[in-house]
Amino acid sequence: MSKSSSTTISRNRAWSGRVLGQARHNGHALGLLVLAVMVAVMFSALSPSIYATPLNVQSIAFAVPEIGLMALAISIAMTTAGIDLSTVAVANLAALTAAFVSLQGQEAGMSTLVVSVVAVAAALAVGMLCGVLNAAVIAVIGVAPILATLATQMLLAGLAVLLTEGRPIYGLTPELTAVGTGTFAAVPTVFWIFLLVIATAAFIMRRTGYGLRATMIGANAVASDYSGINRSGVIFRTYMLTGTISAVAGLVMVMRTVSAAPGYGSSYLLLAVTIAVLAGVNPFGGRVAVWGVALAAVVLQMISSGLNILGYSAYIYQIVQGLILVGVMILRVEGIRAVALVHRARSGGAADPVPPVIDRPYEEGHDAQSSSGAAYSSHTHQG
Amino acid sequence: MTADVHAERAATSRRPGLAALRGRNNEGVLAGVILLLLLVMLVVEPSALTWGFAGDIIRSGLVTLALALGLLLIIISGGMDVSFTAIAVFSGYATVRLMTDLGIDGRVWPFLLAAAIGCALGSLNAVLVARYRMETLIASLGTQVIIRGFLLAFVGSTYLATLPPQLDSVGTTTIFRLGSSPVNIVVVPVALACVALALILRRTMFGRGVYAVGGDKESARRVGFHVARVQTGIYLLAGLFAGFAGMVHVVLSRHASPFDLVGMELNVIAAVVIGGALDRGGRGSVHGTVLGVLLVSLVQNSLVRLGISSYWHVLVIGLVILVGVAIQARSNARGAKRPRILEEVTP
Numbered sequence: 001m002s003k004s005s006s007t008t009i010s011r012n013r014a015w016s017g018r019v020l021g022q023a024r025h026n027g028h029a030l031g032l033l034v035l036a037v038m039v040a041v042m043f044s045a046l047s048p049s050i051y052a053t054p055l056n057v058q059s060i061a062f063a064v065p066e067i068g069l070m071a072l073a074i075s076i077a078m079t080t081a082g083i084d085l086s087t088v089a090v091a092n093l094a095a096l097t098a099a100f101v102s103l104q105g106q107e108a109g110m111s112t113l114v115v116s117v118v119a120v121a122a123a124l125a126v127g128m129l130c131g132v133l134n135a136a137v138i139a140v141i142g143v144a145p146i147l148a149t150l151a152t153q154m155l156l157a158g159l160a161v162l163l164t165e166g167r168p169i170y171g172l173t174p175e176l177t178a179v180g181t182g183t184f185a186a187v188p189t190v191f192w193i194f195l196l197v198i199a200t201a202a203f204i205m206r207r208t209g210y211g212l213r214a215t216m217i218g219a220n221a222v223a224s225d226y227s228g229i230n231r232s233g234v235i236f237r238t239y240m241l242t243g244t245i246s247a248v249a250g251l252v253m254v255m256r257t258v259s260a261a262p263g264y265g266s267s268y269l270l271l272a273v274t275i276a277v278l279a280g281v282n283p284f285g286g287r288v289a290v291w292g293v294a295l296a297a298v299v300l301q302m303i304s305s306g307l308n309i310l311g312y313s314a315y316i317y318q319i320v321q322g323l324i325l326v327g328v329m330i331l332r333v334e335g336i337r338a339v340a341l342v343h344r345a346r347s348g349g350a351a352d353p354v355p356p357v358i359d360r361p362y363e364e365g366h367d368a369q370s371s372s373g374a375a376y377s378s379h380t381h382q383g
Numbered sequence: 384m385t386a387d388v389h390a391e392r393a394a395t396s397r398r399p400g401l402a403a404l405r406g407r408n409n410e411g412v413l414a415g416v417i418l419l420l421l422l423v424m425l426v427v428e429p430s431a432l433t434w435g436f437a438g439d440i441i442r443s444g445l446v447t448l449a450l451a452l453g454l455l456l457i458i459i460s461g462g463m464d465v466s467f468t469a470i471a472v473f474s475g476y477a478t479v480r481l482m483t484d485l486g487i488d489g490r491v492w493p494f495l496l497a498a499a500i501g502c503a504l505g506s507l508n509a510v511l512v513a514r515y516r517m518e519t520l521i522a523s524l525g526t527q528v529i530i531r532g533f534l535l536a537f538v539g540s541t542y543l544a545t546l547p548p549q550l551d552s553v554g555t556t557t558i559f560r561l562g563s564s565p566v567n568i569v570v571v572p573v574a575l576a577c578v579a580l581a582l583i584l585r586r587t588m589f590g591r592g593v594y595a596v597g598g599d600k601e602s603a604r605r606v607g608f609h610v611a612r613v614q615t616g617i618y619l620l621a622g623l624f625a626g627f628a629g630m631v632h633v634v635l636s637r638h639a640s641p642f643d644l645v646g647m648e649l650n651v652i653a654a655v656v657i658g659g660a661l662d663r664g665g666r667g668s669v670h671g672t673v674l675g676v677l678l679v680s681l682v683q684n685s686l687v688r689l690g691i692s693s694y695w696h697v698l699v700i701g702l703v704i705l706v707g708v709a710i711q712a713r714s715n716a717r718g719a720k721r722p723r724i725l726e727e728v729t730p
Contacts, residue, residue, distance in 0.1 A: 083520075137705065137709065141709045141712055141713065142712045142713065143708050143709055143712040144663070144712070146463060146520065147652075147656055147708045147712075148705075148708070150649055150652065150653070150704075151653070151701060151704045151705035151708055152701075152705065153649075153701075154649060154653075154697060154700060154701030154704060154705075155698060155701035155702060155705060156701075157697055157701070158695075158696070158697030158698030158699070158700070158701045158702075159698055161694055161697055161698070162694045162695060162697075162698050165694050166694065266646075270524055270527070270528060273521070273524055274524070274525075277521055283518040283520070283521055284518065313535075313536055315531075315532045315535040315536035315540075316532065316536055317532075318528040318529075318531065318532035318535075319528065319529050319532035319533060319536065321528050322524075322525040322526065322527070322528035322529035322532065323525075323529060325521065325524065325525035325528075326511060326517075326522065326525040326526070326529070329511070329515055329517045329521070329522070330511075330515055333515050333516070361601055361604065362600035362601040362604060362610070
């Protein structure tokens, strides 16, 4: 191979890598935005009298935060190539704690404001403790995150059932109820809380040393070991963060419904994972998509609300959820392949052959949807 | 690190008997834990240890075991699956629905039909994992809701309280009695399925491929396994087993409900993992899984027999799963190969 042609190829590869990178970073959020607009236009056209009303928009804004926060927790765990399946159980336990504390505090005749603060603090502490438990099982004992959180999920759900004997807890301080049902500037207060948590999480993941280390561990755990990153420390912080966010989700839940019950929202887990994946987080780690989570949560809630208004059953919404989850993945693979094909046509054919979909090499832990750019340009050792 | 390695090598060579007893996937440890539990039962509540108790364990573990077989294949290949319960309930319910709607009846062919439906549903996972290389957990989360949603929205969401008479008769046929507890004829096909899977895993090239893909996909590819084809086989076969398990559940419970099974997947995953299958893939065996199912079933039944309040059950099962998973993780971490620098390897 002559020198000039090899530089052309490398330039081509750099170009394709850059395009793919750009498409991956901005294109995804842009795609979500387009999807949101499409969904909004479609349902507004189908049901203009109900869907496109301020009341419906507000009801969507009320419903988004709890599921969005759970998805955020899972997406942060996914950034470190882990997953937090205990999110819903933690949220439930936190909600029960808040309800329990407010009930006891009010019965003891304490000032409701103090009780509210204590209830919130206790709920957040419970969430963080659950996170410590998860992290200990993952980092100290060395259980894979999916199995560890699966076990703790069961453990925490069992704890909730045991402590409440399966009964719901009613009653919350007036302050917390007001936060859960009130609006600020025509937007539900819980949605403001949601945005605040999202912004904080985005700052932590994008602008702090911890965020960078967490992303690096997700991208390549061995490399981060060799660069001297304290892996277990980062994992502890990660799961404490996801536990706390789950607790906030639990607080939103209990403030909205003014009651807490073990087993509430168990169908949320799958929805939360769907949102995280739709948001563009890579389950194999190494990618941050905090604002994407917010967008994806809104999109899915818009679809849920639309299907509901049009009179479709919850089962249809389930099917749609699944199709979106699967469809996003398929579109990513086929889309990247299409980009590669277009690029090949531009560069005059034979220079950069498009590898087949099936028999591509596998990279450790990073399959098609995670680092396709790299996978497509790394066929040097095959020839 | 070098010292560690040498010490460990010395330790294993010094105690070949013990190492062999422990089994390749800790099956020995598991059997020990089961014996220990039985011993505890013997001390605490000796009257509970009857043949009827054994019969109960077999009965309650049968569906879990049938479900665990397909999952075992997937976990050995380095994947994770949560769609198998949806596949099982779809296959079981759709078959019974078809039989009642058309007014046909049978004893053996409904099992085959359910397995075929399961196989067809498994092809969804096969396409997503083999062609699109989706993360297996995510893919199966998607197919789980699609399959279950499709079942409830289009096939039916009503509870079928009675099965067609011939199919129902399978559920009441006992081969032998253990104390007061009858053991159903379905034990035979489930046992046959176990043997068949064990043979597939240990005696066929496809079985080797399953372990190879679980160990390292890229290595398996370079060695000459067609990874996508092996994965396709895995997910079709897993669907087949799930469909069969769905029918086992229907026959044993003697009704067909579209709301059954889904939600039970965590228990089955736990049983398989406790049975020595490694979530990273490449490890696991049928007899380990049988022991894992036995342990979970034993704990569940012991809680009932010991008269422990049902509020404790989820917590205790969760604890057992956590401990089981932790033991597996520890023993694997000890043998895990970390990347080493050359000087340390060459003496």
